[in-house]
Amino acid sequence: MLIRRAFDICVKKQHVFKSVVSSPHSTLSPLNLEGGGGAILKSLSTNVYENLAVEDWIHDNIDLQGKNILFLWRNSSAVVIGRHQNPWQECNLKLMREHGIQLARRRSGGGTVYHDMGNINMTFFTNKKKYDRMKNLNMITKSLNKLRPQMDVRPTERLDLLLNGHFKVSGTAAKLGRTNAYHHCTLLCNSDRALLSSVLKSPCQGLKSNATPSVPSPVKNLLEEDPTLDCGIIMDSIVTEYTKQYGLDHHIILIEPKDEATLPGISKMTQDLQTWEWVFGKTPKFSVSTSFKLGYKLSSAMVTLNIAVKNGTIDSCNIKLPQHWLPSEMCEHLASHLIGNKFCPSETTRLTSALLRTCPQSEELHHKWNILCENVASVM
Ligand SMILES: Nc1ncnc2c1ncn2[C@@H]1O[C@H](COP(=O)(O)OC(=O)CCCC[C@@H]2CCSS2)[C@@H](O)[C@H]1O
Numbered sequence: 001m002l003i004r005r006a007f008d009i010c011v012k013k014q015h016v017f018k019s020v021v022s023s024p025h026s027t028l029s030p031l032n033l034e035g036g037g038g039a040i041l042k043s044l045s046t047n048v049y050e051n052l053a054v055e056d057w058i059h060d061n062i063d064l065q066g067k068n069i070l071f072l073w074r075n076s077s078a079v080v081i082g083r084h085q086n087p088w089q090e091c092n093l094k095l096m097r098e099h100g101i102q103l104a105r106r107r108s109g110g111g112t113v114y115h116d117m118g119n120i121n122m123t124f125f126t127n128k129k130k131y132d133r134m135k136n137l138n139m140i141t142k143s144l145n146k147l148r149p150q151m152d153v154r155p156t157e158r159l160d161l162l163l164n165g166h167f168k169v170s171g172t173a174a175k176l177g178r179t180n181a182y183h184h185c186t187l188l189c190n191s192d193r194a195l196l197s198s199v200l201k202s203p204c205q206g207l208k209s210n211a212t213p214s215v216p217s218p219v220k221n222l223l224e225e226d227p228t229l230d231c232g233i234i235m236d237s238i239v240t241e242y243t244k245q246y247g248l249d250h251h252i253i254l255i256e257p258k259d260e261a262t263l264p265g266i267s268k269m270t271q272d273l274q275t276w277e278w279v280f281g282k283t284p285k286f287s288v289s290t291s292f293k294l295g296y297k298l299s300s301a302m303v304t305l306n307i308a309v310k311n312g313t314i315d316s317c318n319i320k321l322p323q324h325w326l327p328s329e330m331c332e333h334l335a336s337h338l339i340g341n342k343f344c345p346s347e348t349t350r351l352t353s354a355l356l357r358t359c360p361q362s363e364e365l366h367h368k369w370n371i372l373c374e375n376v377a378s379v380m
Pocket of ligand 1: 080106110111112113114115119121122168169170171172173184185186187188196200213214215216217218219
């Protein structure tokens, strides 16, 4: 609200106002919005949900008529999927859990990207009429060109930035609201490229869906091209270029996304972005049809699994195994209990552990059923 109030003042009076965001650098510095209001904001947080919530907050709360706002942010390791994507199809969720890599669904469309502290995110907020992604990308390339004239970074028709005409260093997405809009993009400076490619490979077999697929590209870091660069130098040069383009001063407003007094309602926005219902539940309906081998002592059998998922929840489930290996009633029992549950390994394990306790049978059947349950959960 304070930022909004500040902008309102500036729109009315069109002059300098005191920045109100609580930060050591900005509390008392005046923010000059003469010559077409604008501002540069930088997040103090490296939490992907908090930073995405700042985007939501600005989009929903600030009248962007006549204003250009650049928001700069970086995250600790995270995978960010597009609004209409399927996380099971896009990434290796198990590997992410093992590495503590967060999964976030953003409100803009497009594909899946990997973030870490070696990746800079930029969000360009404008009024919908002023929304111009190529202009923003040209601004970035211009700033890089000034920094390192020999470095060849150019935008493509699909609004990626390519290094040496081949390696993607930036991906773009956008959200167009009723009157406000934003274009956001990444910039790979010094990310963990090995982790990037391993987490963006899904192990999921036999998945069918209409969700937006990502468009994988060879990627490279700017620092691999020029190790004398770093994220700070690159961000500074982007800030310089942006201030020049919009006639702003070099003042940066530091944003603390936890500061409910400055950004009223932000905590709820952050929470919403973290819910299972948003991250997984918004996945367009899909199905998984797969088969795999199960082994117990010397006997083995092929299991066929067909699962349909709606809103992230199992809508139908069919498990087929040879009768001699496991009685079909037991497969049906498991399948029917899975319906209505989240397509989620921890929830499935909780359910199957409870079922297992009520499943007397022989020790052998007990073991086989357990093996089946573990394998079904590992598909999720
Ligand atoms: N951080 C990053 N930067 C550039 N390219 C990446 C990155 N991570 C992965 N990739 C490559 O892009 C493709 C996906 O390309 P695709 O074109 O499908 O998707 C995108 O580019 C989406 C960009 C979203 C930008 C937002 C800005 C703030 S929040 S996220 C992926 O398979 C990798 O090959």
